[in-house]
Amino acid sequence: MNVKSLVKRNYKKQPEIDFPDYKSSIFRAPKNKKISIPSNLEIFGPIFNKKTIGELDNDLTLNFSKNKNSPLGHKIIVHGTVSDQFSNPIKGALIEIWQANAAGKYLHQDDKNPAPIDPNFSGCGRSLTSSDGSYEFLTIQPGPYPYPNRGIEWRPMHIHFSIFGESFGQRLITQMYFEGDPLINICPMVNSIADEKAKKSLVGKLDTSRSNIQNILAYKFDIVLRGVKQTFFENRQEGL
């Protein structure tokens, strides 16, 4: 019989879990090696219904605005595709994003950065990918902000992404950075990834053609989830 399984994760292309330059990891990162198990059951996963997604959920410039007032800052389009490692587009993938406002402040009681809240901006959005795996958000350019790490350090401008593909084992939480931001290369969270190409894959590219058509700066960020492969499995008594 044919069974589906997930491509084994390549940890050389992933961040180091135990990375003391990122201070919060010191007492949180597990010290033991992960135990490898077959992924055949995590091949299933929740699928999210179109009906749960509201019309403005992917428009952060309007989904929290009062009386249609725009949030402060300049508008940006963030778009791209979600595919698996075999370049198959993933349809119906749930993307949830969250970000700081233009002043670098999150709408969150735990954010101690003394920057102003924007009453018209929540920094929260979500969307399901179309049949070709594409997604799009309209939002505001997030500001960089200081945070306590080894003393005060600065986060590069970024948007947090949470993605559900078709399998629970494809689950991904990451961040998109912005092309040209000088803070990227000195960010310990970015530098927890040793592989240069992997690091670069988190940088959204300025999409000039799109920016010129719509009069809004556009960034392209393509996301790759683990591949789902079909393998033949002989169902014998002795198993594997």
Next chain:
Amino acid sequence: MKNSRNILDETPFQTAGPFLHIGCMPNKIKINNLYKNDLGEVPFKNKNEIEMITVEGSVFDGNGIALDDVMLETWQCDENGQFFEDNGFARFIPDKSTKKFKLLTVKPGQVENLDGKNQSPHICLSISSRGLNMTLNTRIYFEGDDLINDPILSMIKNDKVNIDSLVAKKIKKNVYVFDVFLQGDKETVFFDM
């Protein structure tokens, strides 16, 4: 060097950070007029509460402090071992004051492994937070079930792994405790799957 099978690299993880609630459960932090409901508020709709179990616990860091800024996500089959697309997923955070999380769900049934052997009932659990550069994955098994014949547990039992950390302790009828230890002597087993 070109990958011989020409497959793309998976996008790397980054930490979910301390403000993940904004994107994943805005209603929980009083961003109320955006989404009608947070996703995964209940794992199964239309189930009788009397037949459900509670799994409660805390997530401890290396200093033994119970965390309240972690997000937990669970994925499981129903009581008959059946997976559904629109049921079986839950998302929750520990309570700000008690630092305990609570999952009200159905006790999962058995699911077949690739080789036709039954896997003992379990719930897949993922944990994301500030300080975790990648989401962690583990499993919740249940005290009182046959755990000896589970293919995954028997596969890993020789690796000197802390199998106890994968088993929720039964404290009374339909109530289990499952604490997660990110570090230390009791460090929970996390999976690469």
